[in-house]
Ligand SMILES: [Zn+2]
């Protein structure tokens with residue numbers, strides 16, 4: 001009897017099939033198959049958030065459909081001055097607009113398309129639409145106040161409401177021949193990652209993501225299948241977050257120490273997401289003092305509570321929100337600072353909002369703590385305070401004698417989580433956007449993990 005096996009037939013050294021080689025072969029096979037079957041070419045044009053954070057926008061074209069994924073703005077710091085920066089222009093002949101979440105760097109320029117005459121749908125979650133509307137209204141107000149070019153008006157915001165198509169996590173919907181799946185992105189309430197199946201390609205657009213838990217939201221990587229193309233944010237691709245629990249405890253300790261001195265704690269926070277997260281942390285550590293909420297954070301928290309299905313523990317936030325006192329006038333603000341208290345207010349980088357009222361009156365007091373709860377962009381009032389110890393705003397230049405510090409309560413995935421995300425999704429191609437280190441991260445994905453990875457430039461077109 002003659003036994004023939006592949007091993008005893010081989011001549012010379014055994015051939016090693018590397019994973020990279022197999023991937024390359026599969027890719028060539030797929031391309032050849034597409035050509036033979038006459039499949040349509042899918043393209044991506046990157047309109048913004050290219051090698052920077054801000055003004056996100058990607059145009060996905062399939063040959064028959066044109067889908068715009070986000071259209072945001074980039075606000076300038078007072079040092080830079082002037083009007084916001086906008087993404088590359090796009091026509092209004094679109095089949096649909098997809099929006100991942102309310103932050104203005106993703107949503108801020110969408111109303112301008114309705115102003116220009118777009119009459120199609122924009123798809124997002126209920127929380128995102130409601131939060132976006134308060135931010136859009138504020139944008140109109142600020143543009144008018146600062147004498148900036150008006151790209152849309154309140155009338156456009158009212159008119160676009162009937163084109164808003166509300167979707168939720170786990171839902172699938174169609175835009176012409178494309179199917180879109182909505183997944184929880186764990187970033188802020190209502191934030192979504194979108195998986196678009198064009199028939200030829202499955203494109204996953206992450207939006208902003210957080211894959212580990214916060215007090216407000218559950219973080220995780222959804223179970224995506226067969227993703228060909230991944231477009232991923234990379235805000236923290238070069239930084240590892242300190243342990244979350246440690247940061248929370250630090251916040252609670254500082255609050256307690258200040259209250260023990262009969263002092264006042266100022267917690268400047270972004271209205272959307274961070275203010276609610278800070279309230280949840282104060283609740284977790286049973287902070288026993290009068291807690292006040294001020295500015296746009298009040299309206300944002302009410303919206304967030306309107307859609308409890310997007311929250312990790314809505315009952316806790318509800319309990320905390322009913323406990324906190326809401327401040328709406330300077331008279332109430334003055335009263336709140338006449339005793340020991342905790343004040344959560346906007347804006348997160350001290351650029352505007354009621355925080356100015358408090359700092360301008362309390363900057364000299366040693367029993368006051370200012371705890372910055374978010375990333376401070378270079379050149380903002382908050383970043384200048386951390387760097388110089390001075391509060392510089394318009395014609396004020398004050399030496400701050402309060403205690404001040406910044407904690408990392410980020411709503412973004414850190415470096416390690418971003419790598420895990422890419423490996424879990426395991427796409428054919430990766431486009432890295434929304435970061436200062438896009439090129440570095442793309443190079444690491446390419447050289448270290450063997451992915452076909454790009455850091456697109458604004459305006460660049462890619463065939464998928
Ligand atoms: Zn965001």
Ligand SMILES: [Zn+2]
Nearest residue numbers: 103105106208
């Ligand atoms: Zn963003």
